[in-house]
Amino acid sequence: MSVRSALARLDAAPPRAQVLNRRAEAVRKRRLTIQGLRLLVLVLWLGSWELTTRVGLVDKFFFGMPSGILERLWTWVTEGTALGPLWEQVLVTMEETVLGFLVGSVLGIVLGILLGRNRLLADVLSPYIKAANSIPRVVLGALFAISLGLDLKSKVATASILVFFVVFFNAFQGVREVDRNLLANARILGADNRRLTTEVIIPSALSWIAASLHISFGLALVGAVVGELFGATEGVGELIYNAKNSFDANGVFAGMALLAVVALAAESLITALENRLIKWRPNPVTDVAI
Amino acid sequence: MDQPAIDLRGVSKRFLTPSGGVYTALRDLSLAVAPGEFCALVGPTGSGKSTTLALISGLEPPSEGEVRVLGRPVAGVDTRIGYVFQSDAVFPWKSVLDNVAAGPRYRGASNREARERAQDWIARVGLSGFEDRYPHQLSGGMRKRVALAQTLINSPEVLLMDEPFSALDVQTRSLMENELLELWAASSASVVFVTHDLEEAIALADRVFVLTAGPATVKGNYLVDLPRPRNVSEIRFQPRFDQIYQEIWSDLRDEVLVSYERQKRVGAA
Numbered sequence: 001m002s003v004r005s006a007l008a009r010l011d012a013a014p015p016r017a018q019v020l021n022r023r024a025e026a027v028r029k030r031r032l033t034i035q036g037l038r039l040l041v042l043v044l045w046l047g048s049w050e051l052t053t054r055v056g057l058v059d060k061f062f063f064g065m066p067s068g069i070l071e072r073l074w075t076w077v078t079e080g081t082a083l084g085p086l087w088e089q090v091l092v093t094m095e096e097t098v099l100g101f102l103v104g105s106v107l108g109i110v111l112g113i114l115l116g117r118n119r120l121l122a123d124v125l126s127p128y129i130k131a132a133n134s135i136p137r138v139v140l141g142a143l144f145a146i147s148l149g150l151d152l153k154s155k156v157a158t159a160s161i162l163v164f165f166v167v168f169f170n171a172f173q174g175v176r177e178v179d180r181n182l183l184a185n186a187r188i189l190g191a192d193n194r195r196l197t198t199e200v201i202i203p204s205a206l207s208w209i210a211a212s213l214h215i216s217f218g219l220a221l222v223g224a225v226v227g228e229l230f231g232a233t234e235g236v237g238e239l240i241y242n243a244k245n246s247f248d249a250n251g252v253f254a255g256m257a258l259l260a261v262v263a264l265a266a267e268s269l270i271t272a273l274e275n276r277l278i279k280w281r282p283n284p285v286t287d288v289a290i
Numbered sequence: 291m292d293q294p295a296i297d298l299r300g301v302s303k304r305f306l307t308p309s310g311g312v313y314t315a316l317r318d319l320s321l322a323v324a325p326g327e328f329c330a331l332v333g334p335t336g337s338g339k340s341t342t343l344a345l346i347s348g349l350e351p352p353s354e355g356e357v358r359v360l361g362r363p364v365a366g367v368d369t370r371i372g373y374v375f376q377s378d379a380v381f382p383w384k385s386v387l388d389n390v391a392a393g394p395r396y397r398g399a400s401n402r403e404a405r406e407r408a409q410d411w412i413a414r415v416g417l418s419g420f421e422d423r424y425p426h427q428l429s430g431g432m433r434k435r436v437a438l439a440q441t442l443i444n445s446p447e448v449l450l451m452d453e454p455f456s457a458l459d460v461q462t463r464s465l466m467e468n469e470l471l472e473l474w475a476a477s478s479a480s481v482v483f484v485t486h487d488l489e490e491a492i493a494l495a496d497r498v499f500v501l502t503a504g505p506a507t508v509k510g511n512y513l514v515d516l517p518r519p520r521n522v523s524e525i526r527f528q529p530r531f532d533q534i535y536q537e538i539w540s541d542l543r544d545e546v547l548v549s550y551e552r553q554k555r556v557g558a559a
Contacts, residue, residue, distance in 0.1 A: 184349055185379035187367050189444065190396035199392070203383040280383040280424040 064249035072254040082242060083234050090258060093224050093236040096152060097262075100159020101220035108164045108216075109209055112171025116205070117197065122172075133165050138226050145230040155232070159223030163216040170212035174205025207281060210274045217266050221259065236262075293361055294322035295448060295480035296346055301355035302505075303341050315341040317505035318355070323497075328474060328481040330491035332542060333501030334549035339484040340376070342506070343450045346482065347373050359448055369397060372446030372479070376453045380425050380436050386412060387421040389436050393444040411439040415469070431462040435469075442473060449479045453486070467494060467522040475519065488542060492534055493522040500541050503549035510541045 046066045052058040053065040060068065076086040083089055115122040141158040148154035178201050186200045228237025236255050243251025303316040315338040323329045331339050344350040345357050348367045357364040359371065380389045391408035395401065412421060415435040425433050434454060441449070455463045471494065474481060485491050491498050492514055500510040514534055516525060525531055 179379075181375050181377050181379040182381060185373070185375060186381075186392070186396070187349065188347060188371065188373040189393040189440065190367075190369050191392075192396075195396055200381070203381070206383075278383070280426070 062249060064253045068250040069253045069257065072250045076254065081239055083238060089234055089236050089239055090262065092234045094262060096155035096224035096227065096235065097159055097220045099156045100223050101163055101217055103156060104160035104163025104220065105167045105213065105216065108167030109171045112168045113175055113202065113205065116172045116175025137161050141226045141230045144227065150231045150233060155224045155227030158227035159220040162219040162223040166216045166219060167209065167212050170208045171205055174208030175201055178204045207278050210277050213270055213274065217270055218263060221263055225259065295325040295360055296323040296482065297358040299356045301345060301352045301357060303345060304353045314505040317507050319507045321499055321508050323480050323482060325480055326478050328494060328496045329483065330495035330498045331482060331484045331501060332486060332488055332491045332498060333506060334503050334546045335486060336549065337501045337504050338506035339501060340452050343452050343482060343484060347371050347450055370447045372441040372444055372449045374437050374441050374451045374454045376456065378433055380433055380440060382425050385422050385424060386417060386436055390439045390443055393440060397444065407443055411443045415439045431458055431466060434458065434466060445477065446479055449481045451481065451483045453484055464523040471520060488535060488538060489526060492531060493520065493525050498538055500538060503545045503552065509545060512538050
């Protein structure tokens with residue numbers, strides 16, 4: 001009988017615990033390999049950079065060198081920057097970024113849902129929104145620097161205008177793509193208009209909105225830094241601007257490294273937020289292997 | 291006859307197509323469902339069965355004619371009606387408990403009361419222990435149970451069902467059909483059950499309406515005099531079942547052929 005032969009094979013097979021152990025071992029090994037290769041890439045990259053600049057193959061005046069960048073970062077940390085303590089500069093840029101992100105997201109979500117729900121409003125405003133979206137919005141930073149001054153406000157405005165459009169379009173689309181069956185079902189179950197919005201449309205649009213938050217936090221950082229480049233007295237953007245003016249390539253790179261760290265930290269925060277917001281989704285974006 | 295629970299008189303429904311044409315889904319359709327009666331609507335695909343349900347539910351207004359439910363002309367969505375949709379229409383972002391509790395909450399019950407009643411209904415459809423799951427964590431059959439509980443918790447006087455079990459495998463399907471009959475027997479609801487499966491229609495219903503290939507109108511109206519309570523997986527072997535099947539099929543076959551020919555022509559064009 002085939003059942004018996006299958007049973008016999010089961011007996012012959014290694015015990016379950018052993019199979020699981022072997023699998024866990026394989027997973028661990030693979031993870032180690034990946035970490036090792038990552039380290040290798042880093043060493044090769046920084047090593048060749050360091051080496052080529054040291055022997056003079058590449059001019060370190062224009063391209064900096066890793067040891068110089070580290071040195072510059074160390075000086076900033078221990079002795080402070082020309083603008084004041086380093087943490088203050090990072091904090092200022094973070095503040096501008098977060099505020100711009102919040103203002104832009106809230107405006108984008110509210111207006112996106114409003115226009116998504118109101119056909120007339122959407123039809124009337126759509127050409128203006130498209131036009132506004134088609135201009136390169138970073139140049140508005142220049143305008144804001146003139147009208148709002150060199151302090152916090154102009155940076156927040158630049159960041160939020162970049163964030164706004166991304167979030168707005170996603171929220172708008174999210175509202176438009178709501179499953180008609182779900183709407184019909186909610187109406188039959190007795191939902192009024194307010195309930196339709198809060199119980200069906202917003203949750204359904206949330207996955208679109210959450211997806212846009214990833215991109216838009218990066219844009220908020222861009223907005224804050226660009227705002228600082230257009231004129232500021234403090235912040236990481238201003239640090240970079242100063243380094244550029246004194247032909248200090250290492251300083252520019254050091255500023256970039258700082259921004260990268262900030263962006264990565266924010267990214268993990270947003271992923272956590274996203275997983276909380278849409279935990280009902282079949283495949284939440286946990287740790288994608290990149 | 292008493293006043294019918296559902297009464298459609300000379301109803302037509304036309305839609306504007308995206309290309310600017312007019313599509314007639316229903317033409318001069320009349321049918322009546324008695325209080326507490328279980329009716330099935332069969333017809334070829336695209337014969338306006340779902341449209342008929344949309345008109346009864348008040349989700350769509352008729353272009354012509356009159357739709358009366360429980361003695362009143364339909365104007366907008368009526369809370370005495372329950373509707374189980376063909377596709378999954380449970381809310382994917384709500385747990386099983388919150389899905390089932392949605393109706394009572396929308397109708398003004400307190401959160402606690404809604405949850406208590408939902409708990410009761412979840413037990414009745416055999417989903418105890420799954421209250422905190424999200425729909426994507428359930429099988430298709432379990433999601434249908436959630437949909438049934440979500441609808442029946444509102445004790446609808448009229449229950450509309452649009453091919454509710456068409457996506458289920460055969461075994462799950464006859465289980466669900468028997469459960470539906472049990473739940474219905476415990477209520478006094480009038481049911482309109484849309485299906486393209488004639489066997490399912492006869493096994494479940496007191497009366498079967500055959501619709502013509504679109505634009506739909508009622509072609510025939512058959513009484514199914516099989517005894518209740520029924521077991522849908524066994525009733526198919528009764529000789530009387532066969533007789534009724536033959537009788538209705540001779541009517542339905544022509545319409546299916548018309549619909550099939552039409553689709554072929556569209557496909558060839």
